[in-house]
Amino acid sequence: MKLIGTVPEMETVDVNEAIDHAAAAFKDFRKTLPRERARMLRKWYDLMLENKEDLATLITWENGKPTADALGEVNYAAAFLEWFSEEAPRLYGDTIPTAVAGNRVVTIKQPVGVCALITPWNFPAAMVTRKLGPALAAGCTVVAKTPSETPFTALALGELAQRAGIPPGVVNFVTALDHTPAIGQLLCEHPTIKKLSFTGSTNVGKLLMKQSSSTLKKLSFELGGNAPLIVFDDADLETAVTGAIASKFRSSGQTCVCANRLYVQSGIYDKFAEKFAEKVKGFKVGSGYEKDITHGPLIHGRAISKVEQHIKDATSKGAQVLVGGQRLPDIGENFHQPTVITGVTSDMAIAGEETFGPVAGLFKFDTEEEVIKAANNADVGLAGYFFTKDVQRAWRVAEALEVGMVGINTGIISDVASPFGGVKLSGFGREGSKYGIDEYVAIKTMTFGGVQHVL
Numbered sequence: 001m002k003l004i005g006t007v008p009e010m011e012t013v014d015v016n017e018a019i020d021h022a023a024a025a026f027k028d029f030r031k032t033l034p035r036e037r038a039r040m041l042r043k044w045y046d047l048m049l050e051n052k053e054d055l056a057t058l059i060t061w062e063n064g065k066p067t068a069d070a071l072g073e074v075n076y077a078a079a080f081l082e083w084f085s086e087e088a089p090r091l092y093g094d095t096i097p098t099a100v101a102g103n104r105v106v107t108i109k110q111p112v113g114v115c116a117l118i119t120p121w122n123f124p125a126a127m128v129t130r131k132l133g134p135a136l137a138a139g140c141t142v143v144a145k146t147p148s149e150t151p152f153t154a155l156a157l158g159e160l161a162q163r164a165g166i167p168p169g170v171v172n173f174v175t176a177l178d179h180t181p182a183i184g185q186l187l188c189e190h191p192t193i194k195k196l197s198f199t200g201s202t203n204v205g206k207l208l209m210k211q212s213s214s215t216l217k218k219l220s221f222e223l224g225g226n227a228p229l230i231v232f233d234d235a236d237l238e239t240a241v242t243g244a245i246a247s248k249f250r251s252s253g254q255t256c257v258c259a260n261r262l263y264v265q266s267g268i269y270d271k272f273a274e275k276f277a278e279k280v281k282g283f284k285v286g287s288g289y290e291k292d293i294t295h296g297p298l299i300h301g302r303a304i305s306k307v308e309q310h311i312k313d314a315t316s317k318g319a320q321v322l323v324g325g326q327r328l329p330d331i332g333e334n335f336h337q338p339t340v341i342t343g344v345t346s347d348m349a350i351a352g353e354e355t356f357g358p359v360a361g362l363f364k365f366d367t368e369e370e371v372i373k374a375a376n377n378a379d380v381g382l383a384g385y386f387f388t389k390d391v392q393r394a395w396r397v398a399e400a401l402e403v404g405m406v407g408i409n410t411g412i413i414s415d416v417a418s419p420f421g422g423v424k425l426s427g428f429g430r431e432g433s434k435y436g437i438d439e440y441v442a443i444k445t446m447t448f449g450g451v452q453h454v455l
């Protein structure tokens with residue numbers, strides 16, 4: 001491990017200052033024309049693309065993902081700025097047919113105010129812009145707590161925001177590691193902050209919700225997942241293997257929508273396991289900067305330990321390692337082999353909690369009814385995937401899965417245009433898409449009374 005730089009360990013006093021700046025800036029920013037905000041966001045988007053190599057280098061530096069993935073993330077992250085630059089001028093209200101004679105009712109959407117944003121390390125750029133884009137499009141100003149493990153990309157985005165002409169005080173980043181809980185509490189309890197948007201673990205989400213109760217903030221929470229991925233006997237094998245690989249091993253398993261439980265029907269299980277294992281054997285793990293590397297390191301020691309625990313727990317209960325299963329200390333302390341385990345059952349730790357690492361556990365099932373029950377046997381519900389050629393089954397299973405997002409015959413569902421979010425303990429609120437901006441506005445109803453008919 002090497003030191004690549006340092007950022008200030010900010011105190012609550014610094015955060016209070018950032019909140020004051022955001023509150024002062026809000027007075028004018030809320031009055032800017034949506035079209036002006038659209039231009040700023042568009043300029044910021046253009047600057048991200050102009051600087052995409054540098055941003056990708058930063059992402060690989062601090063997160064470790066291979067350069068190709070980092071470049072992919074920059075494009076994905078920038079797309080949220082482009083998308084919301086297009087949404088800003090279309091923040092329509094409604095005219096509402098009234099139930100009261102003589103009244104006319106219209107609604108307008110107004111920015112909620114100063115927003116607090118807290119994001120994780122797994123997408124150092126995209127999780128930031130997925131919140132900042134809609135917040136600014138709506139006319140809000142923000143205080144964003146950078147991920148403790150990956151602050152540099154967010155700070156670079158802040159620099160580009162300035163160059164894009166976003167007025168001082170509109171975007172404020174705060175950096176911290178040890179002071180994170182105190183800063184989180186301040187952001188939740190501060191009366192000036194009207195909205196908190198958080199992406200991270202369910203446990204921290206629960207804490208932030210509790211802390212926000214005294215100020216009754218508007219909240220959106222994108223929390224942990226434990227995605228089921230189901231392969232039915234009637235699936236196209238090649239499509240299912242490709243989709244499962246893409247979903248399970250994206251960012252070395254460190255995304256909240258990564259498949260965590262792979263349920264494969266008994267008639268196709270052996271063939272699927274064989275083909276899937278073949279593909280995994282072809283991965284090349286190493287430093288994100290090396291050519292042809294497909295998978296980088298995990299983020300920290302705790303992540304590696306969890307991977308090891310899940311493998312150990314599963315094998316102690318009868319599962320078999322088909323591929324991988326070991327750390328790769330010769331490459332570095334946070335590297336682990338992409339791993340496939342067969343014979344996984346519901347009593348194993350991997351069934352109940354997300355591994356957030358490169359371990360694919362294959363469960364065997366017999367009936368559709370049985371697998372839906374197993375897939376829904378989770379306290380979280382973010383993403384789910386399944387593979388089938390039967391269109392009736394496709395509707396039936398998609399409707400039955402208790403998740404916010406379903407991939408049908410695909411392992412990749414993330415798209416700036418698609419609503420992103422979960423149900424159950426995966427949180428609430430939707431990001432991206434035409435719905436994302438709603439998280440940052442308050443609807444105001446205007447009722448005009450005493451309107452007479454003239455005709």
Ligand SMILES: NC(=O)c1ccc[n+]([C@@H]2O[C@H](COP(=O)([O-])OP(=O)(O)OC[C@H]3O[C@@H](n4cnc5c(N)ncnc54)[C@H](O)[C@@H]3O)[C@@H](O)[C@H]2O)c1
Pocket residue numbers: 118119120121122145146147148180181182183184185199200201202204205207221222223224225255256257354356382422426
């Ligand atoms: N649903 C989604 O969109 C989504 C996206 C990415 C990650 N995640 C989830 O995030 C988790 C992985 O990220 P993590 O382990 O870094 O999560 P985490 O909850 O520990 O941290 C997320 C962010 O919250 C901050 N944080 C931690 N404790 C805090 C506190 N007490 N007060 C305020 N802020 C605090 C961290 O510094 C970080 O910036 C996984 O569970 C994953 O599924 C969800």
Ligand SMILES: O=CCCC(=O)O
Pocket residue numbers: 122123254255256257414420
């Ligand atoms: O890890 C969480 C977000 C991943 C995504 O947007 O696809």
